[in-house]
Amino acid sequence: MMVGMKIRKVKTISAIVLCFMGVFLANIAEAQQVIDRPQLFKRESPYLRYTSYRVSLTGGLGVATGSLGDFMAANTFRNYSLAVDFVFPKNNMSVGFAIGSQYFVNRLPRQVYEYDNGAISAVQTRTVTAYPITLTGSYHVGDVNARVRPYVQAGLGAAFAEVANYYGMLSTGDNGFKFVAQGGAGVRVLLSKTGNVGLEFGATYQHIPFKIESEGLSAASSINARVGLFYRWW
Template sequence: MKRIIITALFLGSVLPALAQEKPKLYTIASPFERYTHYLATARYMGAVPMGSFKDNYIDKSSFRNFSLSIEWILRNSPISVGGEIGSTYFEKRLPRAVYQGEDGTISAVQTRTISQYPIELFANYRFLPSNAMVQPYVQISGGASILDYTVYYGSLASQDQKVRFKYGVGAGSRFLFKRDGTFGLDVRVKYDGTAYKYDYIDKGISSVNGSIGLFYRWW
């Protein structure tokens, strides 16, 4: 009986110590934390015109906007850099009216349009680690926009095509579908401005867009 008691006391003191020293099964950090990796995002955007662009030319929201970006997530840094290309389009149709043109007076339905094909570089600052399930960020961007300004008077058109400087500031968040996963959701709100002056547009093109995107990351 004495031996049983001594054995029980010995096991009671040794087993908890062994349990505490047992190595953890998952101690290696995710590859997305250990290595520089890459991220591609496809976005669909809704945009609202702002400022004098809204007051003087088009005041209707647009839902014909898309973009694709590639991003380089730096290791051990909250900063990432990348490039984004896209397509945005605004349109407004006015009731039939009389207009004075170079060839005389015409009565027509006026349709105002502006198309942009931006090419931008951007930098993001993340507030949480690159493998967090939720990753809020802020963004600054700059680049060039290929512009097509066209006003239709019935079947006639007045057109101007230019390449102009474009800039933007935004904030958003990424949501991983699963920890250490490669797919997730990106939600962003961004202000865009383009330096352009022609005809009805006298102080540039400005808008605020909200986007939802799907991203894929790899290393």
């Protein structure tokens, strides 16, 4: 009875010792894994492991197209976009939103505009303003850390848009919230390998259904070519 108890005690003690030994060894093994530098560098970049964030600020040329091109007959460099994206690590996709600001202006020299039973002589100042807010989705070629990463993008949203035609100082035109559809492509270039900052080049076609019959406008469409910088973090 006594012997049996002794043996059981020894067994318990040895089990505890073994257990401690095991934890100790495991600790050593784990510590070795952390210290092992080559092993550390074999770990995937956080951008490949987690959803990361990207903000980009771009600006550049805006070209009015279609009936808006006929109405404006001018390009603009007052064309900016701020975009924020969630960049997914595995599937080459990102989703986000973009806020834009576009302003076209053109001054036409004095001219007599004839109509059915009269005429107006005036210097016309034509302006088109749009502040689009869109939800965007992008598909990229190459993985998240590729130095050069081309992409295609589509966006849907709403814009506050205004088309104004000033005869001297008398204004005519229309404004309001309109639907916006965008489609574009571009490329992002990281300034350093697996870095946070990069250059962005892209072009977007933007369609806003904005009809003003008196100005012969069927839609306010434009092509926006922008360059800028992006910053990403995780």
